[in-house]
Amino acid sequence: MVRYIANKLFYTLISLFILISATFFLMKAIPGDPFMSEKKVPEEIRQRLMEQYGLDKPVFQQYIKYLGDIVQGDLGISMKKINQEVSDIIGQTFSASLKLGLVAIVVSVIIGVVLGLLAALYHRKIIDNITMVLAVLGIAVPSFVLASLLQYVFASKLHWLPTMGFKGPLYYVLPVAALSAQPIAFIARLTRSSMLEVLHADYIKTAKAKGLSWFAILTRHVVRNGIMPVVTYMGPMTANIVTGSVVIEQIFGIGGIGKQFVQAITSRDYPMIMGITIFYGALLMIARLVTDVAYGLIDPRIKLNARKEG
Amino acid sequence: MEPILQVKDLHVSFQVKGGEVKAVRGMNFEVGKGETVAIVGESGSGKSVTAQTIMRLIPSPPSIVKQGEILFQGQDILKKSNKQMEAIRGKDIGMIFQDPMTSLNPTIRIGKQITEVLIKHQKMSAGEAKKRAIEMLKLVGIKNAEARFNQYPHEFSGGMRQRAMIAIALACRPSLLIADEPTTALDVTIQAQIMDVMKDMQERLGTSIILITHDLGVVAGMCDRVIVMYAGEVVESGTKWEIFKNPQHPYTKGLLRSMPRLDQKKGEPLIPIIGTPPDLIKPPIGCPFAARCDKAMKVCERIDPEATVFSDTHLARCWNLHPMAKEVHPNE
Ligand SMILES: Nc1ncnc2c1ncn2[C@@H]1O[C@H](COP(=O)(O)OP(=O)(O)OP(=O)(O)O)[C@@H](O)[C@H]1O
Numbered sequence: 001m002v003r004y005i006a007n008k009l010f011y012t013l014i015s016l017f018i019l020i021s022a023t024f025f026l027m028k029a030i031p032g033d034p035f036m037s038e039k040k041v042p043e044e045i046r047q048r049l050m051e052q053y054g055l056d057k058p059v060f061q062q063y064i065k066y067l068g069d070i071v072q073g074d075l076g077i078s079m080k081k082i083n084q085e086v087s088d089i090i091g092q093t094f095s096a097s098l099k100l101g102l103v104a105i106v107v108s109v110i111i112g113v114v115l116g117l118l119a120a121l122y123h124r125k126i127i128d129n130i131t132m133v134l135a136v137l138g139i140a141v142p143s144f145v146l147a148s149l150l151q152y153v154f155a156s157k158l159h160w161l162p163t164m165g166f167k168g169p170l171y172y173v174l175p176v177a178a179l180s181a182q183p184i185a186f187i188a189r190l191t192r193s194s195m196l197e198v199l200h201a202d203y204i205k206t207a208k209a210k211g212l213s214w215f216a217i218l219t220r221h222v223v224r225n226g227i228m229p230v231v232t233y234m235g236p237m238t239a240n241i242v243t244g245s246v247v248i249e250q251i252f253g254i255g256g257i258g259k260q261f262v263q264a265i266t267s268r269d270y271p272m273i274m275g276i277t278i279f280y281g282a283l284l285m286i287a288r289l290v291t292d293v294a295y296g297l298i299d300p301r302i303k304l305n306a307r308k309e310g
Numbered sequence: 311m312e313p314i315l316q317v318k319d320l321h322v323s324f325q326v327k328g329g330e331v332k333a334v335r336g337m338n339f340e341v342g343k344g345e346t347v348a349i350v351g352e353s354g355s356g357k358s359v360t361a362q363t364i365m366r367l368i369p370s371p372p373s374i375v376k377q378g379e380i381l382f383q384g385q386d387i388l389k390k391s392n393k394q395m396e397a398i399r400g401k402d403i404g405m406i407f408q409d410p411m412t413s414l415n416p417t418i419r420i421g422k423q424i425t426e427v428l429i430k431h432q433k434m435s436a437g438e439a440k441k442r443a444i445e446m447l448k449l450v451g452i453k454n455a456e457a458r459f460n461q462y463p464h465e466f467s468g469g470m471r472q473r474a475m476i477a478i479a480l481a482c483r484p485s486l487l488i489a490d491e492p493t494t495a496l497d498v499t500i501q502a503q504i505m506d507v508m509k510d511m512q513e514r515l516g517t518s519i520i521l522i523t524h525d526l527g528v529v530a531g532m533c534d535r536v537i538v539m540y541a542g543e544v545v546e547s548g549t550k551w552e553i554f555k556n557p558q559h560p561y562t563k564g565l566l567r568s569m570p571r572l573d574q575k576k577g578e579p580l581i582p583i584i585g586t587p588p589d590l591i592k593p594p595i596g597c598p599f600a601a602r603c604d605k606a607m608k609v610c611e612r613i614d615p616e617a618t619v620f621s622d623t624h625l626a627r628c629w630n631l632h633p634m635a636k637e638v639h640p641n642e
């Protein structure tokens with residue numbers, strides 16, 4: 001197990017390094033520089049700014065310095081929010097995004113698994129059909145469309161829920177619903193097909209032949225095995241929710257990282273864009289790592305593979 | 311011998327889109343105490359359906375027991391409630407399946423898969439169950455049982471898994487064991503070992519066994535009686551020697567010619583039975599074997615043959631064997 005985790009960690013670090021390098025060089029490859037804007041900046045001032053941000057040095061030297069800074073947790077200084085460290089801005093705004101994201105993940109998993117399980121147990125019955133129609137809809141509708149729709153109906157028209165902001169439990173409902181719809185649909189389908197497969201597996205017949213009650217078979221043999229594919233989806237789901245939240249935060253006026261990201265892009269705040277990109281990248285890689293480790297914990301067959309590799 | 315199981319005129323069908331698959335069409339047989347009965351027959355003849363109906367393992371729908379009785383220790387299994395059935399499965403009747411690679415739950419330790427059945431039926435504590443499970447593992451010939459107890463199925467070879475399955479099926483010392491092709495999925499060398507384990511366990515526990523198999527060597531090695539099934543019916547049944555030395559039904563004879571035997575002479579060819587079994591959605595009204603039988607007569611296609619009895623244990627269903635046939639064909 002330790003070797004398995006170490007192995008995954010190693011690859012995560014390499015991916016992170018590649019991501020940082022790619023982000024850095026791509027930003028350098030963009031024509032122009034951060035100080036090109038509508039207003040013409042006098043050459044003298046521009047020169048001084050370039051020096052201040054270290055942009056006058058050779059690219060490779062800048063790269064080494066950037067890497068060194070990142071190792072120390074320093075993502076540079078924002079170019080638009082004067083004298084603010086990028087890492088500080090991320091730190092301040094992350095908590096709102098984290099809360100929103102975690103709630104969305106938990107809601108997605110619980111509702112998705114329950115729906116998928118019910119659909120499998122009542123295969124080809126009404127519950128199954130309704131769930132699958134909803135799932136197809138859920139996967140087809142993008143989260144920002146759903147967000148606008150929900151906001152219009154439940155906030156603007158019916159006034160049941162707040163339109164904007166992030167000040168209490170009620171404020172979670174609409175953004176979480178918008179973010180979770182797709183993952184719920186996906187998890188429900190995944191759970192359904194995997195539960196159906198498990199329900200028809202030979203070892204379920206064995207369990208029945210042992211005289212176990214249907215409830216014991218379901219809880220001890222079916223659910224645990226049927227849920228495994230959902231665990232592998234945790235990584236991609238986190239990615240889905242993180243990227244979705246960029247727009248959702250904007251729509252519901254939630255002061256999270258997503259909102260900062262959009263602002264940074266529109267104002268060409270290069271260090272901010274790079275910092276958040278790398279932060280997002282690291283977040284997703286960690287999600288993947290956690291997924292892999294969790295999968296290794298619940299599926300005993302994984303450990304063996306790791307042992308063989310080592 | 312007092313029968314522990316009596317199957318009487320059992321009919322089992324499956325409701326499918328195209329109609330009703332009549333998988334079992336009037337099965338009659340008995341299993342005595344401590345006896346081993348083999349069920350042989352081609353693929354699709356209804357062996358597994360019969361076996362699983364005895365355990366009531368086939369979900370309904372799609373399966374329907376159209377008529378018949380299954381008396382286990384004198385009581386009709388088909389009249390039991392689901393709860394009563396749970397108390398019988400695994401405790402009074404154990405079952406082993408064909409593919410040991412898929413019959414064990416891959417995410418649960420072997421030990422727990424054995425203790426599960428002990429805790430359910432013998433009301434044992436976890437500690438007692440563990441002791442008994444390790445004992446069972448040793449009995450079925452698994453070395454290092456204490457360590458093996460904590461392993462997962464993927465750490466077991468195919469033969470070892472089937473041994474574990476036997477341990478599960480026999481953990482509660484059932485009076486009847488149903489083994490549905492327990493060695494088909496295994497290497498030849500392992501097959502013999504598994505049969506030895508079953509025989510050994512039977513001697514220890516006095517279990518009756520229904521053994522479904524395609525392997526006549528296995529039948530010769532451990533069975534007392536043989537039931538030959540064709541298209542959901544018993545076409546011949548008798549003691550092992552009656553079937554091997556004195557087969558009567560054309561299908562049994564064909565089966566014996568088509569299957570490898572231990573006493574096979576070198577170079578003696580296997581002769582397959584030509585043709586395919588009838589469609590069980592529209593089974594023939596006459597003898598189901600008529601389309602493939604080289605002895606078929608007109609009457610065969612019209613009327614299903616009655617059983618002709620040769621001894622207390624030996625009977626076959628074929629018009630040519632019927633006493634009346636002698637009158638029609640005096641030369642035969
Ligand atoms: N769930 C089902 N739905 C419809 N038909 C079925 C079902 N299960 C079995 N049958 C049919 O019942 C018949 C008997 O099948 P069964 O599995 O008992 O054969 P078998 O003798 O065990 O064959 P094998 O040697 O291949 O195991 C077959 O014709 C099969 O198509």
Ligand code: SF4
Pocket residue numbers: 559560561597598599600601603604605606607610615627628629630
């Ligand atoms: S009854 Fe007729 S068709 Fe059937 S096995 Fe006998 S001879 Fe052949």
Ligand SMILES: [Mg+2]
Pocket residue numbers: 357358359490
């Ligand atoms: Mg079968």
